[in-house]
Amino acid sequence: MDPLSYKIPLKSLDTIYLQDQESKVRYWFYGIVILLGLTLFLPWTQNIKARGDITSLYQEQRPQNINSPIPGKIVRWAVKEGDFVKKGDTILQISEIKEDYLDPNLVSRTQQQVEAKKGAINFYKGKAATSVSQMEALSSAQTFKISQLENKLGQLNNKLTGEQAELEAITNEFNLTKDQYERQQKMFEQGLVSQTQLQQRNTTFQNALAKKIAAENKIAQTRQEMLIVKIEQNGVQQEYTEKISKAEGDRLQSLSNIASGQGEMAKLENQVANYTIRNGMYVILAPQDGQIVQANKAGIGEILKDGERITVIVPTRVNYAVEMYVRPVDLPLVSTGQKVRFMFDGFPAIIFSGWPQNSYGTFGGKVVAFEHTISTNGMFRVLVAEDATDRPWPQQLKLGTGAQGIALLKDVPLWYELWRNINGFPPDYYTLKEPGSKGSGKEK
Known part of the structure; x- marks a missing residue:
C-alpha cells in the first residue's frame, strides 16, 4: 500500500484551509458596499473651522x-x-514732585484767597448799592431844585403879567397926557392959555413919560430875571446829570469789579477743587x-x-468669550446667533466635525458680533460668547487660552459634502430663521 495514498485525518488542516466550505468573501464585500452606500446618505453638518483665543465679552473685564x-x-x-x-x-502711594504743589497747606491757602475775593466782591456790591442810593438822592435833589426854579419862573411870569398890565395903564395915561400937552401947546401958540398952564401940562406929560419908561424897565428887568432862572435851570440840569452820570459810572465800575472778582473767585474755587482732587491721587x-x-x-x-x-x-470675574478670525470667503456664512463648537487648549476632546452631537469634550457658543472691517491679519474678527443652553465652559479658562472653533452650518448628506470638497466648492450659503418661525432653523 502506497503510504502517500493513505489519508490521515488532520483536524488542523481542515480548520485552517476550509477547502470543502463555501467562501463568504462576496457576502462581506456586498455588505461593506451597501454599508458604505448607506453611509453616504447620512446627514453631515457643514462647518467652518477657525482658530481663536479666550477674551472677555465686556471691555471692562479685560486686562x-x-x-x-x-x-x-x-x-x-x-x-x-x-x-x-x-x-x-x-x-x-506716590508723593508730589512739582514745585507748584509742594506746599502742604496749598488747599487751605487757596481757600483763604477765595474768602478774600468773596470779601472784595461784597465790598464792591456795597459800593454799587451806595452808588444807587447816591443816584436816587441826586435825582431827588435835581427834581426838587428844578421844581424850585420852575416855581420862581412862574412867580416871575406872574410878575411880568402884572407889570405888562401896569405898563398898559401907564401907556394909556401917557397917551392921554401927551394929547393934552399937545392941545395945550397949540392953545398957547394961539394965546388962549398962559405959559404957566402949558408948563403944568408939560410936567404932567413928563411924569407920565417917566412912569412909562420905569414900567418898561421893570418889565425888561423881570424878563432878564426869567432868562437868568432858565439859565440856572439848565445849569442845575447839567450839574445833576453830570453828578448822576458820575455815580452811574462808579456803579458800573463796581459791577465790573464784581464780575471780574466772581470770575477770579470761580477760578480760585476751581483750583481748590483741583488741588483737593489731586491730593486724592497720591x-x-x-x-x-x-x-x-x-x-x-x-x-x-x-x-x-x-x-x-x-x-x-x-479682573477676577470675567464673562469669557472667544475671538476668532474667519477668512473673507467664509464671512457671508457667519451670522449673529449662529452656533459654534469649541475645543479649548488643555481640555481633551474627541471631534467629529460633521457630527457635532457625537463629539466629546466640546463646548457650545453663540456668535455675538462680527466686525465689518478686515483685520491686519487679512481676516475678519468674530466674537463668540458662551451658549447658556449648552454645557458650561470650564472654570479653569484663562484669558489668552487658545480655542479651536467649528461654526456649524447647514445639514447636508455625506455624499454631497464629499462631492463639494472634491470640486472645491464653498459651503452652502444659508440664513438663520427668526425664533418662533415655522420650519427648520436654517434655510439655504
Missing part, C-alpha cells in the same frame, strides 16, 4: 493698565506681583477685583510720568 494720573515719586508699594486685590484696595487704588501682574516700576523713589503705566490688573 487693563493702571496708570499714574499725575507725575510723582513712589513712596510705598502696598502689593506685589501676583497678589489678588479687591476694588478700592491700595496698590501704591494713593493709587485698584479699580476692580483682580490680580496684579506686570509691574513696570520696581523700587521706592522711582519717578512716574503723567499717564505712565504702573502695573496691569487682570
Whole structure:
C-alpha cells in the first residue's frame, strides 16, 4: 500500500484551509458596499473651522493698565506681583514732585484767597448799592431844585403879567397926557392959555413919560430875571446829570469789579477743587477685583510720568468669550446667533466635525458680533460668547487660552459634502430663521 495514498485525518488542516466550505468573501464585500452606500446618505453638518483665543465679552473685564494720573515719586508699594486685590484696595502711594504743589497747606491757602475775593466782591456790591442810593438822592435833589426854579419862573411870569398890565395903564395915561400937552401947546401958540398952564401940562406929560419908561424897565428887568432862572435851570440840569452820570459810572465800575472778582473767585474755587482732587491721587487704588501682574516700576523713589503705566490688573470675574478670525470667503456664512463648537487648549476632546452631537469634550457658543472691517491679519474678527443652553465652559479658562472653533452650518448628506470638497466648492450659503418661525432653523 502506497503510504502517500493513505489519508490521515488532520483536524488542523481542515480548520485552517476550509477547502470543502463555501467562501463568504462576496457576502462581506456586498455588505461593506451597501454599508458604505448607506453611509453616504447620512446627514453631515457643514462647518467652518477657525482658530481663536479666550477674551472677555465686556471691555471692562479685560486686562487693563493702571496708570499714574499725575507725575510723582513712589513712596510705598502696598502689593506685589501676583497678589489678588479687591476694588478700592491700595496698590501704591506716590508723593508730589512739582514745585507748584509742594506746599502742604496749598488747599487751605487757596481757600483763604477765595474768602478774600468773596470779601472784595461784597465790598464792591456795597459800593454799587451806595452808588444807587447816591443816584436816587441826586435825582431827588435835581427834581426838587428844578421844581424850585420852575416855581420862581412862574412867580416871575406872574410878575411880568402884572407889570405888562401896569405898563398898559401907564401907556394909556401917557397917551392921554401927551394929547393934552399937545392941545395945550397949540392953545398957547394961539394965546388962549398962559405959559404957566402949558408948563403944568408939560410936567404932567413928563411924569407920565417917566412912569412909562420905569414900567418898561421893570418889565425888561423881570424878563432878564426869567432868562437868568432858565439859565440856572439848565445849569442845575447839567450839574445833576453830570453828578448822576458820575455815580452811574462808579456803579458800573463796581459791577465790573464784581464780575471780574466772581470770575477770579470761580477760578480760585476751581483750583481748590483741583488741588483737593489731586491730593486724592497720591494713593493709587485698584479699580476692580483682580490680580496684579506686570509691574513696570520696581523700587521706592522711582519717578512716574503723567499717564505712565504702573502695573496691569487682570479682573477676577470675567464673562469669557472667544475671538476668532474667519477668512473673507467664509464671512457671508457667519451670522449673529449662529452656533459654534469649541475645543479649548488643555481640555481633551474627541471631534467629529460633521457630527457635532457625537463629539466629546466640546463646548457650545453663540456668535455675538462680527466686525465689518478686515483685520491686519487679512481676516475678519468674530466674537463668540458662551451658549447658556449648552454645557458650561470650564472654570479653569484663562484669558489668552487658545480655542479651536467649528461654526456649524447647514445639514447636508455625506455624499454631497464629499462631492463639494472634491470640486472645491464653498459651503452652502444659508440664513438663520427668526425664533418662533415655522420650519427648520436654517434655510439655504
